[in-house]
Amino acid sequence: MGSWILRSLLLLICGVSGYYLATAFSPFPFVGWWGILGGLLLAGLALLMEGQMKRVPLRNLLGSFIGLILGIMVANLISNALFPYLFNNQQMILPLYGLLYGICGYIGIRIGIKKGDEFQMPGWKPFSRGLPRGENSKILDTSVIIDGRIADITETGFVEGPLLIPQFVLGELQHIADSSDPVKRTRGKRGLEVLHHIQKQVNVDVRIVDTDYPSVKEVDSKLIELAKEVRGKILTNDSNLNKVAELQGIEVLNINELANALKPVVLPGEEMNVKILKEGKEMGQGVAYLDDGTMIVVDNGRRQIGKTIDVVVTSVLQTPAGRMIFARLMKEEASRESKGKDIYYPLDSEF
DSSP: OHHHHHHHHHHHHHHHHHHHHHHHHOOOTTHHHHHHHHHHHHHHHHHHHHHHHHTSOHHHHHHHHHHHHHHHHHHHHHHHHHHHHHOOOHHHHHHHHHHHHHHHHHHHHHHHHHHGGGOOOTTOOSSBOOOOOSSOOEEEOHHHHHHOHHHHHHHHTOOOSOEEEEHHHHHHHHHHHTOSSHHHHHHHHHHHHHHHHHHHOTTOOEEEEOOOOTTOOSHHHHHHHHHHHHTOEEEEOOHHHHHHHHHTTOOEEEHHHHHHHTSOOOOTTOEEEEEOOEEOSSTTOEEEEOTTOOEEEEETOGGGTTOEEEEEEEEEEEETTEEEEEEEEHHHHHHHHHHHHHOOOOOGGGO
16 A cells, blocks of 8 residues: 555656646746656656566666666766867767667676676575576476476476576475374485485575565465566476466476476387286286386286286277376287188189
8 A cells, every 4th residue: 555655656746746846947848848748758667667676686677787887987087088179079078978878788787687697695594585587497396296207307408497496385385294193204205305305406496485475375376477577487297277377378397297298108009018017907918017017908818917927908098187008918919800800702713
């Protein structure tokens, strides 16, 4: 509420000041309206700059301020050393001053913003608490941290940009780790261990962000709001969060989809050696699994439970939960082929 009062006062002051400045330089009454309009435009520009400046980390602001001062100092040295001896025309010197100070100031600000990320202030933790924007940021949710596969993925170097760990996600992990349920407690501790493992990786930029949204209750909704603010992507293996985020225009990187995409391609007719572990849903079926967890349903494989057998792939089915492979016993496939070869078709001349 207080911010709106301040903004209203800014608009009022700028409008009134613009009116009096315009009427002071011109006797025509309609000029005052142009002064009011100019003052309101300047106020709107100031409010726009305020919104953009909020999103800039403090160390980048400090870097840009230092860069601006250094740029002005360089421009002052150049102008004092060269201009009095090269240019005597005052009408030419003034535009040159503006050009030189503008270029040096701009270069100083840009370099200061870039170099601001290298500032290391005393007392800062190993995690960077800056809130990057437009840096291809990835936001980790609780489920993907507990899952643990993200540590292996980041270690390979395939994930670019900083990994953002929101403070409210850390709070949820801590709450799970302190749970009275032993299963939940184990999952929470595993998530914290995964974070420590990622932090120790040399080429991974992990940043804890304090940004929170008190008006938003659910953690998933807070993740979506944070992704909107930083223009980043959410790393998750939660299908519900995946759907909700995509509906709101947020890019999602699902670990399960990545795992399914990396599974080896199996085509009908390929031969495999598998161990039948249990019976299937249909009569006579047996179920086996590949090393990556892909389920193989073997026709008439129930009698082979506990045995390692050769099978032939008959079809592959892609489901939302993953990939399923249907196969047939090698012996049955061989007998089918031999029966097809032994069929005798008489010639017309024999009749």
